[in-house]
Amino acid sequence: MRTFIDVLRDNTIHGDRAVTFVRTNGQERRVVYPELWAEASRRARALQALGLSKGDRVALILPEPDEFVLSFVGALTAGLVAVPMYPPATLAKLEAYGDTVRHVLAASGARVVVTNDALRPLIQEHLLGSQSADTRLVLERELGAIDPGSAHTTLPDVRGEDLAFLQFTSGSTSRPKGVMVTHENLSVNSHAIMFDGLRSTPEDRGVSWLPLYHDMGLIGFVIAPVYALVQVMFLPTMSFIRRPSLWLDSIHRFRGTITFAPNFAFALATRAVTETQAGGWDLSCMRALGCGAEPIQADVLRAFLDRFAKNGLSPESILPCYGMAEATLAVTFHDLGKPLTTDRIDLATMKNGKAAPAQDDAPSMELVSCGRAFPGHEIRIVGPDGAPLGERQVxxxxxxxxxxxxGYFGDAEATAESFGDGYLHTGDLGYRADGNVYICGRSKDLIILNGKNHYPQDIERVASTVDGIRDGQCVAFARRSTSGAEEAVLVAESRRLGEAKRALVEAVTHAVRAELGVQLAEVVLIKRGTLPKTSSGKVRRRETKMRLENGQLDLVGEPSDDASAPFDSSAVPSPRAPARETETRGAL
Structure with a gap:
């Protein structure tokens, strides 16, 4: 099987194929396949000229898509091990960002950090710290200034078993660990994605705003498409966040057929795109609308499909997926071209580890099918003893x-824990029904009350339906009470700082108790934008719990009304219609 480097080299005969980069300032840069290989080779030799040898690690902190992609392919062409790192989005929270940078550099042993002129002072003066003595900072533009005498330097032979890059996990449950992705992993998973999952042809076109320092954007749109000769347009991530219409407008202009995004992006686009912006769009070209990387709400996907149906968007284009960094990227895909498949299950039986179909009048939740494993891959659903479980057993x-x-770079203990018995132990909870895989949550996040299992995602989902709580911006977890029993706690961002705290807390408590039968011991309201998250936007449950215990959360102030006044039940906001969700974790 050809490596990614082999494919880049072989694709030089396709001068009509290209990747298109849209920079933050809106300028577009088109790089045809022959130029892509020439740039990869040029940058590879420039990295060799710095004294780097095959197997050395090189970190990349580059905000512009063309800077990142061209430097990344140059590093791999040189036989180096790339270490993608996310750039600072703002000057806020630099201390936490600096801690992550220093941890990743130390854990990876990166000898060089490639960045651009704008970020160099910030990284060198404020982020590297004592690490700067062992790490060389190199500007991206310098990689293009090669000594002509080195143009014929021999490039190393890159084999399937060689490491390609370290994908540092987002750290939602622990400090980031470097997943060791080999060239064989990339080749196998790219074929699974492009041919088994997407059934791609060279007529396809990809559009992506996904961060390139995470695997869904990096593998899904930089690496995998070149195996199928699929041309891709890359949009700046922050440009999409500021103007969500950019995503769908680019699909319309570029005639995109493949795109992927997390659940929040579908909700954001449905809410933020105006009729004027969408008026002239033709989205009938889209055939694979992938969704993963975070909990998926069926109602969010249905609302998105309904919202843009008049623009020609097909309901059969939706493609829920499941994956993780430890499996390179993709694990399962929904069957392409089939409508959204969901399973409404009984909440009472779920608490006992059984996903029984719900009766009409029983409390229930709706989960989205993430499809089946790719050919050549096996999924098992196992109990605490590792024994396989049957249909609809969680x-x-x-x-x-x-x-x-x-495994994890330089971490034999964590590797043995997660990659034992010949299987990757994902830590995710799920079940099978009619051959499809449904994801329920994380095993270590389970909240066990009076012997019953409760998923924090369910509590968070219901809390988000209460008017005054920011949608999706809340964390539920368990803690020990003074009596030693386990109790449930919720930390949530308030949508309006002037909200009467007691009324809002009562509304959340009532909604969770009414729908799930869970009594929250405490509801803690914090200020907008202060919930601890990973670089990919996933909530950090354990860090939130630790900050609450240490008094480090930025709490919402007391309401302006008289705190001594008796509670007025009429002030309780009414819950919005409950959303239904599933969760897909990790890379996809």
Whole structure:
């Protein structure tokens, strides 16, 4: 099987194929396949000229898509191990960002950090710290200034077993660990994505605003498409966040057929795109609308499909997925071209580990099918003893196959824990129904009250329906009470700082108790934008719990009304219609 480097080299015969980069200032840069290989080779030799040898690690902190992609392919062409890192979005929270930078550099042993002129002072003066003595800072533009005498320097032979890059996990449950992704992993998973999952042809076109320092954007749109000769347009991530219409407008202009995004992006586009912006769009070209990387709400996907149906968007284009960094990227895909498949299950039986179909009048939740494993890969649902479970029994998901990566760089203990018994122990909870995989949550996040299992995602989902709580901006977890029993706690961002705290807390408590039968011991309201999250936007439950215990959360102030006044039940906001959700974790 050809490596990514082989494919880049072989694709030089396709001068009509290209990747298109849209920079933050709106300028477009089109790089045809022959130029892509020439730039990869040029940058590879420039990195060699710095004294780097095959297997050395090189970190990339580059905000512009063309800067990142061209430097990344140059590093891999030189046989180096790339370490993608997210750039600082703002000057806020620099201390936490600096801690992450220093941790990743130390854990990876990166000898060089490639960045641009704008970020160099910030990184050198404020982020590297004592690490700067061991790490060389190199400007991206310098990689193009090669000594002509080195133009014929021999490039190393890159084999399938060689490391390609370290994908540092987002750290939602622990400090980031570097997943070791080999060139064979990339080749196998790219084929699974493009041919088994997407059934791609060279007529396809990809559009992506996804961050390139995470695997869904990096593998899904930089690496995998070149195997199928699929041309891709890259948009700046922050440009999409500021103007969500950019995503769908680019699909219309570029005639995109493949795109992927997390659940929040579908909700954001449905809410923020105006009729004027969408008026002239033709989205009938879109055939694979992938969704993953965070909990998926069926209602959000249905609302998105309904909102843009008049623009020609097909309901059969929706493609829920499941994956994670430890499996390179993709694990399962929904069957392409089939409508959204969901399963409404009984909440009472779920608490006992059984996903029984709900009766009409029973409390229920709706989960989205994430499809089946790719050919050559095996999924098991197992109990606490590792024994396989039957249909509709909830257990931990184990995975085996050539997409499973080599473990965590420099962390033998964590590797043995997660990659034992010939399977990747994902830590995700799920079940099978009619051959499809449904994801329920994380095993370590379970809240067990009076012997019953409760998923924090369910509590968070219901809390988000209460008017005054920011949608999706809340965290539920368990803690020990003074009596030693486990109790449930919710931390949530308030949408309006002037909200009467007691009324809002009562509304959340009532909504969760009414729908789930869970009594919250405490509801803590914090200020907008202060919930701890990973670089990919996932909530950090354990860090939130620790900050609450240490008094480090930025709490909402007391309401302006008289705190001594008796509670007025009429002030309780009414819950909005409850959303239904599933969760897909990790990379996809």
């Amino acid at each position: 257990g931990e998901i184990w995975l085996r196959g050539p997409s499973v990566t080599a």
